[in-house]
Amino acid sequence: MKPIIHLETISEINRFVQQGGVKHPMVAIIDFSKVDEYLEVGTRISCGFYSIMFKNYCINHMKYGRQQYDFQEGSLICIAPRQVVELDSEIEKRDDMMGWGLFFHPDLVRGTSLGAKMKDYSFFSYETSEALHLSEKEKQVLYDCIIKIGEELNENIDHHSQNLIVSNIELLLNYCSRYYGRQFITRKNLNRDVVVQVEKALKEYFDANDRLKEGLPTVGYLADCVNLSPNYLSDLLKKETGMNAKEHIHHFVIEEAKNILLGSNKTIGEIAYQLGFEYPQYFSKLFKQKTGTTPQEFRYLN
Template sequence: MNPIIHLKTISEINKFVQTKTQHPLVSVVDFSASNEYLEEGIRISADFYTIMFKNYCSNQMKYGRQSIDFQDGNLICIAPKQLITLDNEIEKREDTMGWGLFFHPDLLYGTALGSKMNDYTFFSYEISEALHLSEKEKQTLYDCIQKIETELHENIDQHSQNLIVTNIELLLNYCLRYYGRQFITRKGINSNTISHVENLLKEYFRSDQIKEKGLPTVKDLAEAVHLSPNYLSDLLKKETGMNAQDHIHYYLIKEAKNILLNTNFSIGEVAFSLGFEYPQYFSKLFKQKTGHTPVEYRNLN
């Protein structure tokens, strides 16, 4: 297995793809202009954010354990420290087009975007959850890329960072919009996923798993439906108004109410039966979700 190539700086990615460094913290790469071939099985990680679009590539790319190619024109967003693998040689074709945007977290320090990056949860999606773009959407994102590239060719001055970051934020906001559209256009598939999640939670709280394993996690649910935790949570939020953690708490509180009203268990026993090691944590969550302590709820009903 090939060693991992770890790219720490923007100048290193530019050297890697053999393009000039215009700015120390951000780079735009034109994939269609590249005539280079990458070694098979190459593994890469980086200290910066990566956004890539390509309409065709004969190589398969792996991100974690997931594989995808760019045959249909997909956009992928990769957070710092993630590992990607190129399985096969890249084949040069006349109709190959695409671009890459690479920007270091240092570019965002002291900006409004820096404090908002956690809102762009798609950076933690799996490759298999890539964004599929319409022709109009491709052009809109490319327009943002062109504005960034144009600014990179200007002399760096006191306005450079603000203009570059503003256009990066615009691009990211369009990605949010397009992922929202993708959730809507896949409503049928999403409905099946939601039903699967709800059935998993119902069965989990009906069985002895809760006593043996404690509360299910968002990661548990995501693995069960073969999605990343962030993608599942965003899908549920879009379709139901509740994210994955909210769904877990909904079924937990529902089961807690059932136990409180149909048994003589002490509050501690109720908590332990629901997988809580400390009863006070259960009582705090119950009041947060219902407005009453478990004792108050039992007495009121």
């Protein structure tokens, strides 16, 4: 396995792609049509900054996080700092290869309103077949944002520069949020299959008593079951059902608890341990939070 190439600063990404000098110490735009982009299969790269990349050609297989990933034509990916990307096959060569990359360091937005919101842009933690597939109109809208940021980078830096650059990055990210929302809607049939798989995974988990000895199922466990990242799964479930992945787990366990409460004489502690809770108090607290009654009250009232 090849060693990881780590690019910590914006100047290092400029040197890596051999595309001119640094215009700003914390943000760069790369024109992929001007990059001689030959990377060996197995090349692994991580960065100390956020990366947003759009290309009009395919990278047939790429590993991002734990999974294999198709970076298809006309798609956009957003990668958080410290994620490792591995090229798993050769890049398709074509005469009209083009695209752009926006790279910005966390320090650029630290202390700004955008910095406080970065954790809300969950698509930076998506992986495996979770790229944003853009329409022609959407491509143009995002590219217009890139043009605005580029114009600011070509100006002499003054006390307005950071605010204007950050504002345009935030605008671009908000459009990405909108377009991912659209993608969840247009992929409803596929998403419904995921919902069914999640329900099946939860049922199988609770049917297997040995697993419950390890505790409640986690969001990460469900994500692995359906080959999605935890953030993508939560966002998909929220769009489809109104509940994120954690809420799905809680809903399932409460329904199981109701069945046991009304169908057996087990104590509250016994039920809590049977369902994978380490402490009965946590079970009782969650049950009351979700139903408005304690487990004992629910049993008595029904």
